[in-house]
Amino acid sequence: MIHRFYNIFSKFCGRRYCGQTGRTMYERSKEHITAWNEGDDECLLQRNSNIYHIGNRFDVLLRI
Numbered sequence: 001m002i003h004r005f006y007n008i009f010s011k012f013c014g015r016r017y018c019g020q021t022g023r024t025m026y027e028r029s030k031e032h033i034t035a036w037n038e039g040d041d042e043c044l045l046q047r048n049s050n051i052y053h054i055g056n057r058f059d060v061l062l063r064i
Contacts, residue, residue, distance in 0.1 A: 004064055008032065008044070011059040013052050017044045029062055 001022045008017045021028040035043035041050070049055055 004028075007063045009061040009063070010048055010052070011061055013048075013058070015048055015052065017048075025062070025064055 003020050003022055004025055005018070005020050006025060006028070008019070009015070019028070032043065032045055036045040036049070040046055045060065049057065
């Protein structure tokens with residue numbers, strides 16, 4: 001299995017999340033976005049939104 005390492009950056013505040021997955025980046029990024037859209041507090045994007053962006057959405061950048 002190939003492990004892909006990736007970073008998700010907040011374009012607004014510059015905070016970064018480092019992750020790793022054995023799935024495709026399309027699948028993994030879709031999981032992150034779906035969880036964020038559902039307001040899942042376990043989702044790193046939702047937590048970042050709640051803590052640093054007063055619950056607002058922000059642009060993200062995904063790098064592999």
